[in-house]
Amino acid sequence: MKLPTRVRLIDVGPRDGLQNEKQPVPAAIKIELVHRLQAAGLKEIEVTSYVSPKWVPQMADNHDVMAGITRLTGVAYSVLTPNLKGFESAVLDQPDEIVVFGAASEAFSQKNINCSIAESIERFAPVVEAALAKGIAVRGAMSCTVGCPYEGDIAPERVAYLAKLMADIGVRRVDVADTIGVGTPRRVQAAIEATLQHFSIDAVSGHFHDTYGQALSNTLAALEMGVWNFQSSVSGLGGCPYAKGATGNVATEDVVYLLHGMGIETGIDLDALVDAGAYISEQLGRPSGSRVARALLAKRAG
């Protein structure tokens, strides 16, 4: 067991967290959320996606959101780009990193991005090449690495297969995502182990949804393997439009509390993060999905 001493968190709340909201969330609120996250010490923020507005209407304001952010030096702003059309659009807004997103499950690939895994890689390859040529970092999200809403359990071999395809086209780091939050520690470790056949530990991040309440346990299991990059979403916002019933990512507040409690540095101010979460929860008109935020807010009120 080799626990890292420092962890880097990517808050995906503005993108993964808000993409599934039924009511349009004004760009000004998304911008304010990004500002509050960076003020709390987040060094990586996944801001938006350049996908079809017919498929994901909530992200149609991608340009407005990116243009409205006051950027801080030392903070990396990433965006999702599924194809060259999305990339060409994204590049106008100068993201620090683009994310191509594939799936270890064929059925999920079809539902989410309307093509097979092999076709998705053909679409990603020129995107990755163009991004690297422009000096833009590239991340690959790998969905359904443990389970799929359509196919059920996903074998680690299929994760290794996708990881290899991602590595072959020049993707620099990957997210091992439990999109529907069905994973348990040993299964998540197997998915990470499979990814490590093609990426170093420094290039692997954990992206765990909390549908079954396992995300913190899975985070600890990944930490025990030496993983030190994680995605989470403030207030536990989120869900994927193509994974019905899946809840949000593990809440950033909960991960920070866990890490700080274990003496692992994040550079994040938990109180300021709780404020950011309280802000977006209030805007959405519902309580925070973070247990830690609810506990700390109750303590403050008392």
Ligand code: HMG
């Ligand atoms: P398609 O229909 O196969 O694409 O969609 P197409 O090339 O045939 O084009 C059809 C129409 O879409 C055309 O417009 C294109 O111009 C337009 P029309 O002529 O009909 O008016 N189009 C686009 N518009 C804007 N931006 C683009 C773009 N590309 C084509 N980039 C596509 C393929 C991928 C675009 C579509 O399937 C799509 O947008 N899917 C949504 C995917 C998505 O955002 N999913 C949620 C994010 S993934 C996720 O949350 C998981 C993750 O968090 C990790 C995890 O938890 O697992 C990352």
Ligand code: MG
């Ligand atoms: Mg996700």
